[in-house]
Amino acid sequence: MLESLRVYGCYVAVALRGQLQYRGSVVMGALGNLMVTGVELFGLWALFDRFGQIQGWTLAEVALLYGMANVSLALAEIVGRGFRVFDQLVKSGDFDRLLLRPRGTAFQVAAQHFELARVGRLIQGLAVLVYALVAQGLLRPGAELVLVVGSIVGGACTFMGVFVLQATVAFFTIESLELFAIITYGGVETAQYPLSIYGDGLRRFFTWVVPLAFANFVPGVVVLGRPERFGPEWLAWASPLVGVGFFWVCLRVWRVGERYYRSTGS
């Protein structure tokens, strides 16, 4: 495990050196990313500026959810880029090379790309998160902060899991499925607001199918001391584990896909 992390570090160092050869493109990419997510943030601010609250949620409270969701997605985007361009690897036949190396294929796919340009969303998400934590008086050592950070990691795992599922499709068909972009980007758009404002269908989907609720809303209401609880309190404290578990399930599905690929050879 530790050894794998070290090798992952080597891959990342290599990827960074490769990307830094095109410094301008990284900077522009990061700036563009920052602007796109910034416009989104402006929309959120404008909404609260006009209406003050949404179903009893203040801007500072929603900012916590927003920050957690965006930091999670940004981390997953940076680390999981390889899965998002994976269909090209299959189409070009270069996936065979990964099979020829003595490492897990999911590990290699994740390690092979490290998307520096997505730090735009990360910076913006972190800024909003810090603002929210300060406004709530939560930026101090304590169980709440641990839960927030843990849930962000769990949320990143959930987004990664969706990327893995999206990539797995490439083993079975060369047709691209935009469906998954709806889940990830639709998911983050949804999760930027309190899940309690949506209808039951959407809420159930993001709780029990793709457990994005555990990336911010479920632990968020506990940390913020709000009344919208989903199930028992211990479940909220277990939020980080839900994302990790979902990621693990997705990796099992990946292995099924890989087995299929290796028996059809295309």
Added chain:
Amino acid sequence: MAQIVVEDLRKRFVVAERRAGMLGALAGVVRRRHRVVEALAGVGFRVDEGELVGYIGPNGAGKSTTVKVLAGILVPDGGRCEVQGRVPWLERVEHVARIGVVFGQRTQLWWDLPVVESFELLREIYRVDRQQYRVRLDALVNALDVGAVLDVPVRQLSLGQRMRCDVVAALLHAPQLLFLDEPTIGLDAPAKLAVREFVRRLNRERGTTVILTTHDMDDIEALCSRVVVIDHGRISCDGSLDHLRERAGVGRRIIVDLERDEPLAPTDARVVSREGTRVVLAFDPVRTPAAALVARITREHAVRDLFVENPPIEEIVARLYGEADARGEAEPRPEPREDPS
């Protein structure tokens, strides 16, 4: 000791057929036509440690399918396969740690990075000890003469340089078995010679088993003591180059330059071609000793020059492929079957 044992290996692919035209494409969405291609129809051979085997066949014969199975990438439908005592596809990670694979058509090096950084990363991936890595890298860099390009990004290398670096990359973990797929494709003559010379030495001096798939018959002639020919998913010939020549029945050649333009048609040789005063004859050295044939020609004709040679391997192979083709035609072709999906 047998390093590779393959018995009755079988693999079928189901290929979706595209229909022509816009309507065809639309129809393909609703109902797809599938064709079953039998890539391997019972392939079997053994390779001992230290052999250098040429694996050849026309396009689509099953060459790369076989190599993929041996390399652990592809799971066959049936048959037995053991490489270095392992079933490749069941223990992929352990298996690939002990083989080397070079694809001439694509590089495994990181495009934007200096060559040496790719090597460093492979050292980590293959868990090669730092000390061993240094010794091996030095030896390989010297043998393949790539010291000058180690700090150059891969995308700036010439094809020959890139290929030699790819060979280094495939050997950093010191595999005892090396698969070379078209290692000289697109290379200029000096680069081809350098790669061949290196492979020969690797095989002779280090005892590395090499499986070479290629279309370049000069590679085969220069390197391989044994040639396995695959066609239509079956082994059509397996043996030494001489054996191959015998099987193809093209015999040996005499090329005669006559003084005058006169007819030349000995009874125990066949005229292959004639251009002005140059006549190429083919004969069977078993039935007609070369010396006797030469003596008779020089006695009966005024000869300016004359030499005996083995026919080029291209011709032998073309002959063999032709033979296999003729056989293939006689067999029932796999029927296209229609699957709604």
